[in-house]
Amino acid sequence: MPNWVRAAHVDDVPADCGLELVIAQRIIGLYRVEDQFFAMDGICAHQGGPVAKGATCGKVVTCPWHGWQYDVTTGKHELSEIRQQTFPIERRGDELFIDMEVPGT
Template sequence: MWVRVAMLEEIPVGSAKVFHIEGRAIALTRVGDQVFAFGDVCTHDGGPLAEGKLEGHVIQCPRHGARFDIRTGRVLRLPAVVPIPVYETKVEDNAVWVNPEPKEASR
């Protein structure tokens, strides 16, 4: 099931914006012409990932520096060891849609 979340111009480039979708805090960002969606909770200590530094496809938790790949959820730097959830997105007629069921994370 897909949920319409926002218009494309509402999704930031170079930072993330949090949307609440079916009870989940999901951060969305644009990198190039693609939209990415990931859980807004660091798996290390529950910190707000969307407030972290985004460089390309990597988000860094603002609390302790854990890093994650926003395409796969994979952990790239300790202290986190558990991947973050990532979600499928699609854009149709400038509307951004998110599948609220997480994709399988890569380790």
């Protein structure tokens, strides 16, 4: 069953940039790519770096610690099969909600 949690107002998320949030005791990266929004685990799979605070270029975010890059639309690492968890987003007017349901529960 979905667990929709309000994440942000659309104006809180700069164009082609990420926003680090703490939602349901998780660090989440919220990204705007053109007029679409995406949410991804904000902790880098490499060594736990703050990927949500990384530089974003188009749909790619780069972790500031060691340069690992992920596609924010899919969570996929750019050079391997590693995938960050992504979360469904729903826009309700000018508010963004993230489904924080834990898979398999």
